[in-house]
Amino acid sequence: MSRIVKAGREGAKTVDMNTAEEVEQIYRRRRRVWVDALHQVNSWLERQCAAALDDAQDKHRLEVHEGRIKDERRATAKLLRKFDDDVGDPSSNDLETLIHDLAATKVLCKSTRDQELITQRLADEAARSGSGIRLAERPKHYAREPKPSGYRANHLIFEWDVAGERPAIVEVQIKTRLQDARGELTHENSYKPGSAIQKTPFHDEVALTMANLLAEVDRLADCVADDMEGAIDQANDQASTAPEELARVDLAVTDVVVVNTGPRYALAEDKNGERGLIRAVDVRDLVGESGMIDVDDYVRAEDRLRVAVVNDGEKRFYKPEALAPHSAASDE
Structure with missing residues (x-):
């Protein structure tokens, strides 16, 4: 790598014009390694996300996106900016050490809770010996x-x-969907250093306000998720309705179609578009099991069921009279 040459009465810096050529050589030599590492890291991320959501109702709460190799020109520009910022003598530093996002990928989350969950899981898994992957620095x-x-x-x-190469460095960004959308909404990529368009104080102020507003929406989404999960847990804990409550419970019977299912409950819809939850406790009673069950072992999307409608305050439940025929053979 070229050396920084400090010159001029005001300490102005110039960089050997060979820097771009040397970056090109590094890309030519290491690109295949970065691409291979990126594919392997993405596969590892998919496995970790699936394990983290093993018992989750929504399997799409974590999504691994296809990674990218940083554009060579952007890498060169970023390297030169680091030289200008007194990084030091580049002849003693490796390009991948100076620029960590040459190979990068991301995981998108539906909530900040999931963001912290998967961040901690990845850090813990990388700390296990013999895994082939290590944290290069603190998260x-x-x-x-x-x-x-x-x-x-x-x-x-x-x-x-x-195999056969120096380890590759891969950056993983873990964001909520709204955190990821911030870059698009504020046109952040249009204001990259060296671009034709330069940011103004107005842009910075508005972009910061938008980021803070999106963070508040993330917080409210977490509150809604907490409330919904609490309602589901409470419903599943109630094995039967107390006699004194029956007077205010609507026990109309209707036909529904299951639109979504998971370990803790299924979501079904009647012909009028009214949706309700099928509780794990009601499915458990029908199949004659005791203890915890996974609803999706017995109820599948597109199942057509005859149900009793239970309107209990703010919650609407569908209590199946029977399950679809496949349910009895769910273990086959």
């Missing part, structure tokens, strides 16, 4: 401590072992 929790711009995300920098 950065910008979700808890945002950048001055309002940017929020968790960043994990991993070293991934590649």
Whole structure:
């Protein structure tokens, strides 16, 4: 890598013009390694996300997105900016050490709770010996401590072992969907250093306000999820309705179609578009099991069921009279 040459009475810096050529050579030599590592890291992330959501109702709460290799010109520009910021003598530093996001991917989450959940899980799994992947540095929790711009995300920098090569560095960004949308909504990519369009104080102020508003929406979404999960837990804990409550319970009978199912409940809809939850406790009673069950072992999407309608205050439940025929053979 080229050396920084400091010159001029005001300490101005110039960089050997060979820097771009040397970056090109590094890309030519290492791109295949980065691509291979990126594919392996993404596969590892898919497995970790699936394990984290093993008992979850919604399997799409965590989504691994296809990674990318940083554009070579952007990498060169970023390297030169680091030289200008007194990083030091680049001849003693490796490009991948100076720029961690040459190979990068991301995991999108539906909530900040899931963001912290998967961040901790990935850090813990990487700490296990013999896994072939290691944290190159401590995770950065910008979700808890945002950048001055309002940017929020968790960043994990991993070293991934590649057979016959030096380990590759891969950055994993973990964001909520709204944190990820911030870049699009504020046109952040249009204001990258070196671009034709330069940011103004107005842009910075508005972008920060938008980031804070989106963070508040994330917080409210967590509150809604907590409330819904609490209602489901309470419903599943109630094995039967108390006699004194029967007077205010609507026991009309109707036909419904299951639109979604998971371990804790199924969601069904009647012909009028009214939706209700099928509780685990009601399914358990029908199949004659005791203890905990997974609803999706017995109830599948598109099942057509005859149900009793239970309207209990703010909650609407469908209590099946019987399950679809496949349910009895769910273990086959």
